[in-house]
Amino acid sequence: MSPPLRTRTRPRRNCPRRRLLPSQPWRPAVPDSGQVHSHATILVVDDHPDARKLLTLLLKPEGHHILQAADGPEALRLADATPDLSLIVLDVMMPGMDGLEVCRQLRAVRRDRYVPIILVTALDDEEYLCAGLGAGADDYITKPINPAQILARVRTALRLKAALDELIESRELAAIGALQVTLAHEINNPLTIAQGNIEMLLNAGGSDPATSRRLRAAFEACTRIRALVQQLVEMKKVATTTYVGTTRMLHLGRNAHPPDTEDP
Numbered sequence: 001m002s003p004p005l006r007t008r009t010r011p012r013r014n015c016p017r018r019r020l021l022p023s024q025p026w027r028p029a030v031p032d033s034g035q036v037h038s039h040a041t042i043l044v045v046d047d048h049p050d051a052r053k054l055l056t057l058l059l060k061p062e063g064h065h066i067l068q069a070a071d072g073p074e075a076l077r078l079a080d081a082t083p084d085l086s087l088i089v090l091d092v093m094m095p096g097m098d099g100l101e102v103c104r105q106l107r108a109v110r111r112d113r114y115v116p117i118i119l120v121t122a123l124d125d126e127e128y129l130c131a132g133l134g135a136g137a138d139d140y141i142t143k144p145i146n147p148a149q150i151l152a153r154v155r156t157a158l159r160l161k162a163a164l165d166e167l168i169e170s171r172e173l174a175a176i177g178a179l180q181v182t183l184a185h186e187i188n189n190p191l192t193i194a195q196g197n198i199e200m201l202l203n204a205g206g207s208d209p210a211t212s213r214r215l216r217a218a219f220e221a222c223t224r225i226r227a228l229v230q231q232l233v234e235m236k237k238v239a240t241t242t243y244v245g246t247t248r249m250l251h252l253g254r255n256a257h258p259p260d261t262e263d264p
Contacts, residue, residue, distance in 0.1 A: 040086035040158055043067045045075040045102065046120070047094045051145075055089055058147055059154065072097030076105055085115050087157050089150075092121040092132065100135045107136035114164050116157040120145070179232065187229050195222040 042064050044055045049070075056066045067082065069075035071094060079085055088106070092099035103117055119132045119140040132140055138160070139153055198219045201207065207215065 039063050039065065040161075041065045041067065041082060041084050042087045042089060042154070043069060043075065043078055043082070043085060044089050045069045045072075045094075045099070046091040047071055048091075051091065051120075054145065055150070058145075058150060062151070062154075071095070072099075072102040072105075075102050079106055079115070080109070086161055087154065088115060088117045089154070090117055090119055090137070092119050092123070100132060103132070103135040103137050113168065114161065116161050118153055118157055188226070191222055191226055191229070195219060195226070198222065 042059055044052050044059075044066055045068075046052045046055070047070055052068045052070070056068065059066055064086075067078050067085075069078050073096075075088070075090070079088065090099045090102060094102075099119055099121075103119070106115070106117065116138040117136060119137045120143065121129070121132065121140060122143040123129075124142050129140055139157060141150055141153055198215055202212065202215050202219065
């Protein structure tokens with residue numbers, strides 16, 4: 001019978017030690033198909049600082065800007081103050097206002113663009129998960145967090161948002177096209193008549209200085225209206241700015257840019 005195999009219990013002296021930490025930051029190999037919404041603004045909501053830090057470390061290398069909230073009220077405030085918000089990763093089990101209530105309140109507020117919500121939960125009960133989706137969430141992940149899974153789901157949610165934004169913009173541009181035809185006909189025609197008559201009165205002379213000033217002011221107002229109509233007619237994309245409170249208005253200066261020009 002051959003002698004039993006002996007195993008070494010101590011390493012050889014000149015053997016290099018195994019590295020316990022990678023020399024480069026860990027990047028999970030997650031296959032990605034299609035265009036990903038890069039450099040997105042993502043809001044991470046969790047009452048545990050370590051959980052927020054972990055999600056930030058996972059998502060930042062993807063090129064995203066990460067906002068953090070420690071509770072529900074702070075999450076609502078940040079969501080309301082961030083018009084370019086692309087995604088919310090929301091913990092369910094939080095003291096005070098839980099994630100489901102945050103989700104309901106976020107969906108109750110009308111936004112210019114749809115913002116996907118991914119719930120993070122330690123509960124895998126089917127009824128509870130259905131309640132989260134019913135509150136307005138688009139997806140969920142369970143704890144402990146799997147890095148490859150969260151990155152894949154975030155990418156999927158951002159692709160969904162990009163597709164919805166494109167659909168909304170195409171509908172807005174179609175509505176603008178109808179508006180442009182209306183403006184060109186219904187406003188420009190009477191405006192031309194009014195401005196022509198004012199110009200005739202100014203050229204005729206004989207008016208006192210006060211009347212002449214009023215006529216010139218009216219003529220300049222007509223000129224400004226014509227310029228605004230022209231900006232609307234040449235509009236190539238939709239951009240808005242805050243008017244009063246939550247009311248927004250078209251930003252004509254930005255809309256006049258060609259589609260391949262980036263806004264300042």
